[in-house]
Amino acid sequence: MELSGSEIIIQFLKDEGVEHLFGYPGGAVLHIYDALHKQNDIKHILVRHEQGAAHAADGYARATGKPGVCLVTSGPGATNAITGIATAFMDSVPLVVITGQVPSHAIGSDAFQEVDAVGISRPCVKHNFLVKDLNKLAETLKKAFYIATTGRPGPVVIDIPKDITAPHIKIPYEYPKQVKIRSYNPNLKGHPRQIKRAVELLLSAKRPMIYSGGGVIMDGASQELRDFVHHLGYPITQTLMGLGAFPGTDPQFIGLLGMHGTYESNMAMHDCDVLIAIGARFDDRITGVPSKFCPYAQIIHIDIDPASISKTITADIPIVGGAKQVLTEMLKILVNSDQPIDKSATEDWWNKIKSWQKQNSFAYDKKEGVIQPQTVIEELYQVTGGEAYITSDVGQHQMFAAQFYHFDEPRRWINSGGLGTMGFGLPAAMGVKIAFPDKDVACVTGEGSIQMCMQELSTCLQYDVPVKIINLNNRYLGMVRQWQEFFYEKRYSHVYMDALPDFVKLSEAYGHVGIKVEDPNDLHDAMKEAFELKDRTVFLDIITDQEANVYPMISAGKAHNEMELSPLQQKIQASLKTSGEIA
């Protein structure tokens, strides 16, 4: 089969099983768009901003586990996509981004719409390529998908000069079923001796803790994690990225970990004697100051990326390998061991954790007459039966969503944890909904974040992608305001959102349904209505308590057992102390 470069790209994507392409055309990719026009297998979603393309592909990838694919033009197309690429990079999401480039002969001449896309993207991709030879195009595409999806996944950029895609130059094409890259051989299998040592240490624990992260979800190891944790009977906490790998409603799950995690998770983290980290990277939002982190624990760390191990926290037993394989091996040893799990050995530990749980560290003041952001998420959880795909933007609303929506399944909670990219939520929700048209998909956002990629409402209409937007409208860049309240004596510097648009009218202008909710009594019905309008995008503009804060909180420099509680939570603690229920 003789094909042009453009036709090779399209045919390759089909052969690779790609169904959706998120993109935006321009001069350098005109040939590719022409080839796209002549076929019907690959559905192209025309976004309204290239950042949206990258986030939508990212949401699609996180929800499905398949790589997300983008196509953007050179210059501004490529630079616009960078935020989305960096977002995917920080959260290890498999993305393949094809950027058009000026013709080969013009590279380096400051040609119209020329940027060094390979250079600009280098620090925020897993790998990137500039295609210089048409004969290497198919192989390069295959390498890109292979690198993006294997090992620790991540985005790969392929920069393709316009002449490579010219319609009149045709070469034979055959789908490269396999590639070998001699310098790239991710190791999935953990070292057997290390695995054995880890199991022995785990069984010797008096105060064990399991800490799992996004790597478990990325590796498709949720079932293995569940079996492992249930077999051991140990408490588990999950990171922001890990939620849903282990069921949020399972009694062994003691809640979110880290800066805004539960009291019991953070206390247990501080006091544990053996910690096993699985597919988590000891991010600073988890560890706080490394010197005060888990002072009594021996640490087992399972990660597919050797560079993540002992980067910030030294592991006593490092295991380089995929979560799925390593957990399977560990469970095998545990099941076959003649040493049964001694549940009584950890009884005291569980009792201690149960006493911490009495703290009810997500308790909040249900003030009269004003909607609390936490209540909105509780409603959302109830109305969707806990089964929706929830994407989020970045800020207080993100933390409330993580705290109050209990994810029982992996890939349902989709947020920008590593880069913390405002603007992620809506395009990501679009990507998820395109992958799963029959599922409920909601984007939890704030009036600040939503305005960063608002334009994608137009895409939602064009492609009939009915997502629900849950806007926690506190008229503040709330998370920043919270820090200014705590650490800058309430000097609210440039965090008040004045002159906000009328979100209801704006949604209507985009052809969608807008509903404003101010009265707490209307919240439930409005939420129900939004989800009953199955085939419409609904924007719920919910006016929430302006100065609500996210609690509990570990401030900079503090240890896990030095969480700050809200006034209400402090009252609970005081009465528990009086009654002797906690120390």
Next chain:
Amino acid sequence: MRHIVSLLVENEAGALSRISGLFSARGYNIESLTVATTEDPTLSRMTIITTGSDRIIEQITKQLNKLVDVVKLQDFTEGNFIEREMMFVKVRAVGDDQRAEIKRLSDIFRARIIDVTDTTFCIELTGSGDKLEAYIRAMHEKNVIEVVRSGSMGILRGERALTI
């Protein structure tokens, strides 16, 4: 501590910037970096001299290994290896006495004079960094016109080799 890390890298455009970019992005020190193609034209050999605590050096080698272009890597520091650097020095050499003195000094260091004019010598010298520095010190500072150093390269002693 000072470490000498040797790498085999895909001989591809961009590989060098990936590696130097890694050092600048993560704030690692880089004392010198040398690179050239090997007998296999698809591979480049690189020697990097870097400094840092054990923890940082461990991160450096892991992060380098993670780069798709890096085929193989070894930290030579603990092992038995040879390190050499090459230097050109252009010195002012006027008058018989001074010219004789420079020649004598160069002989001691096994340096070679590779270019001569009425007023200058250009000298080539190979050795460890210390030796090169000692030579420059021995030359009177005011006589030194120009110094060009290659940066170190390293190779393992004996049978052991960094190959694929």
